[in-house]
Amino acid sequence: MPTYEYECTRCGHTFEKFQQMTADPLKKCPECEGKLRRLIGTGAGVIMKGGNGRMTDAGVTRCGGTTTCCGRETPCDVPPCDR
Numbered sequence: 001m002p003t004y005e006y007e008c009t010r011c012g013h014t015f016e017k018f019q020q021m022t023a024d025p026l027k028k029c030p031e032c033e034g035k036l037r038r039l040i041g042t043g044a045g046v047i048m049k050g051g052n053g054r055m056t057d058a059g060v061t062r063c064g065g066t067t068t069c070c071g072r073e074t075p076c077d078v079p080p081c082d083r
Helices: none
Strands: 003-008 014-018 037-039
Touching: none
Parallel strands: none
Antiparallel strands: 003 014, 003 037
């Protein structure tokens, strides 16, 4: 389920709401009951599934690609636990 961002046209209050894609958009602001508009989001981030915690195409290791878990000066190709 996606998270939608809303903004009140009356008071400017912004918030996020976790909703099903088929759910109707919210209409009233929880702060002032003014009219809401749903903002266009930036899209979903990358969801990493699995136990190794790395994406080889992007060069990201479990430690973020720029730092290491094991104390090396350069990031590893594979996490230390895979060695």
